[in-house]
Amino acid sequence: MYRLYYGCVSIFKPSIAKRLVETFKPSVVLDPCAGWGSRMIGCVAGGCDRYVGFDTNRDLEVVYNKMIMDLCIGEKARMVMTDCMKVDYSLYDYDMLLTSPPYFNTEVYAFSPVRSKDEWREWYRKAFTLWWNGLREGGVMALAIPFSVYPIARYRDWE
Secondary structure, eight states: OOOOSOSSTTOOOHHHHHHHHHHHOOSEEEETTOTTSHHHHHHHHHTOSEEEEEESOGGGHHHHHHHHHHTTOTTTEEEEESOGGGOOGGGOOEEEEEEOOOOTTSSOOTTSOOOOHHHHHHHHHHHHHHHHHHEEEEEEEEEOOOTTTHHHHHTTTTO
């Protein structure tokens, strides 16, 4: 799946995550590029047993924890502050991967490097391989990606 975002690339409707969870009925959803928490809210509202998100932006840790506490979803949702490329995905038994990876250099943060298109293509290949290989057999990998990234995912030249 691609283009699951709404409007601009950094807006992901919780209702889309909720609908995906209701449709595919995963037990555990992993979100390697968690963003602002909208997928977390949608996944928990959709009925998944567990949501685990990863984010490199440590400035958001307090915000995520407050969101989890305010929504009383601490038993179902967890945010891990780490680089998704450094995660050992074999430690997680997940049957859905739902994420919105970076769109080339659309959003550049102080802690993230600016990459060339070729460096981004290599990053996507590595990330998609890590995520796919950790996915439980029969699981679903849903990526919110723009058309410019879609050929990398569609043709699975990352395997």
